[in-house]
Amino acid sequence: MEAADSERTAVFRAVKPPPAAEPPKASTFVPLRTDEPGQQPKTPPPAAKAPAAKAPVTDPAKAPSSAATPSSKAAPPAAPAAPAAPARPASLDRAERTTQQPLPPKPPLDMLADLTNNPPPPPSPLRTAIRRFKIYFPLVVLLAIILAVVQLVRPLPQPKLVMTSKSSYTFGGSKPELPWPSEGQAYMAAAGLGSLGQSGEQKPVPIASVTKSMTAYIILRDHPVKKGDQGQMIDVDKTAETEGKKNNSTDNESTLDTVKEGDKISEYDAIAALMIPSANNIARLLARWDSGSQEAFVKKMNDTAKELGMANTTYTDPSGLDATTVSTAEDQVKLGLKLVEIETLLDITKKPSWVDPSGKSWRNWNGLVPYNDSLGIKTGTTTKAGGNLLFAAQKKVGNTNQLIVGAVLGQHKPPIIDSVLAASKQLMIATQKALEGAPVVKKGDVVGYVDDGLGGRTPVVATADVQAVGWAALTVDVKLVDGGGKIPQTAKAGTEIGVLTVGDGASQVKVPVALQSDLAAPGIGSKLTRVG
Incomplete structure (x- = not known):
């Protein structure tokens, strides 16, 4: 009976489960940016530690008994339940999914809002x-200050003269009639004023020794001689x-027969021999001296004629002995207007006679x-x-x-030299009588002003009466010029600052102008306010 009871009674031994393993501690992550705008990131609470699993205590006395049959076997004990994994905060999941990248800098107001935990005001x-x-x-x-400094240190514009008086003057009356020759051709002009008229057809004709005028002009232009x-x-x-020893009576060739090889003749005396006794041999000597050969000098003569606008003139020799040297009266006057500007030349040509280096006098x-x-x-001739x-x-006017x-x-009326002198004398005297003066500006009249380039204007006045020279019906130009020098930025009243001119060329009327005030x-x- 006892044996049977022991066989029916199962003795259970409590099985101690193995200790549960602690879960790994979660790392603390501080997000760089919160999901909600304007909120400070919150540090997530530390993960709660999972409580250690306690082994169930089995009391053999209190263990339930069950009727066992001789053929039944003890059931294996149930495996302990695995402890539940602790819950992971949602912020950790988001942090793991977020790649940590450097963020762009925030505007100052946003940073201030982050610090004060206040949102920025709406724009x-x-x-x-x-x-x-x-x-x-x-x-x-800053730009205004820079601009002001630049304006103050910029160079001032150069002052200039501006004329306010009339730019021309016209003489009253009708154009004068001159005693023109009955044959050939003639032309008359005044330096700086223009032409008084012409007669005959202006076609190229031989001009004989008048050619030497161009020779003298080139020599004195390229080799100036002071008075x-x-x-x-x-x-x-x-x-x-x-050539000086030759005597060609057929062509009336004039020469200077007192020169000898090895002698020296001054440039002044050579021009005198050229223009007074009309020495052909000296004309050719000057051509060789200037250009190396007569041919080269003749080319220079024709080039100069083109420069002066002598369109109907052709030179073939420096003396004019060749009849192929031709010109017109108008072209020769164009050359003459340049010759009267050479004081040394007029000092020679106005002489009634000249004495050469040997002591011989020439008419x-x-x-x-x-x-x-x-x-x-x-x-x-x-x-x-x-x-x-x-x-x-010349004529003195004012x-x-x-x-x-x-x-x-x-x-061509014989004697030809007397005929041409008589015709020329009539024209010359009639032209001198036709010239007259007329007042244009009186002393003290305001004729213009100095413009300083920035709006300032200082009047200028004539320092003397200004008289125009011309003839009836002629219009002459009146100009205000600076006199060739720079106008100063400052000057006292009365300072001569320019020149008022009437006409052009060698006979131009010139009167200084002065400042009316400082x-x-x-x-x-x-x-500061200038533009440009």
Whole structure:
């Protein structure tokens, strides 16, 4: 019975389960940015530790018994339940999914909101305008200061003269009628004033020794001689001596027969021999001295003619002996207007005679000098060319010596030299009588002003009466010029600041102009407000 009871009773031994393993501690992660705008990131609470699983205590006495049959076996004990995994905070899941990247810098107001935990105020037009004003106003002030400094240190513009008086004057009456020659051609003009008229057809004709006027012009242009000086010394060659001994009575060739090879002749005396006794051998000597050969010099003569606008002139030799050297009265006057600007030349041509280096005296073929304020220039006579003369004269009008230039060509009435001199004399005297003066501006009249370039204007006045020189129906130009120097920025009243001119060329009337009041430099206001 006891044995049977023991067989039916199962003795259970309590099985101690193994200790549960602690779950790994979760790392603490602070998010760089919260999901909600304007909120400070919160540190997640530390993960709660899972409680250790306690092994169930089994009391054999209290263990339930069950009826066991001899054939039944004890059931294996149930496996303990696995402890539940602790819950993971949602922030950790988000943090693991977020890649930690550097964030762009926040605007100052957003950073301030983060620090104060206050959201930035909503934008408004007024707040935007104030914000822009605070940004741009200092820049505008800085630019204004820079611009003002630049304006103050910029160089001042150069003052200039501006004329307010009339720019021309016209003489009353009708144009004068001149006594033109009955044959050939003629032309008359006044230096700086223009032409008084012409007669005959202006076609190219031989001009004989009038050609030497161009030779003299080129020599004195390229080798200037001051008044009173002798200029360069020129070696006399064998050709000049040989040509001086020739006497070609058919063509009335004039030469200077006192020169010898090895001699030296001054430039001044060579020009005198050229223009007074009309020495052909000296003309050719000067050509060789200047250009190396007569051919090269003739080319220079034709080039110069083109420069002066002598369109109907052709030179083939420096003396004019060749009849193929041709021109017109008008073209020769164009040359004469340049010759009267050479003081040394007029000092020679107005002489009634000249004494050469050997002591021999030579008569000037231009019989108009020294009468009626004639200034001479050059005669030219050959059988084929007839009598020809390029002449100049002067007339005192007011304080000005007015220069006139005329040319008469193709006078064939014998004696041809007397015919051309008589025709030229009539034209010269009639032109001198036609010249007159007329007041244009009186002393003290305002004729213009100095413009300082920044709006300042200082009047200028004539320092003397201004008289125009001309003839009836002529219009002359009136100009205000600076006199060739720079106008100062400041000057006292009465300072001569320029010149008022009437006409052009060698006979131009010139009167200084002066400041009516002090010339002051532009002020700060003008400097700051100038444009350009």
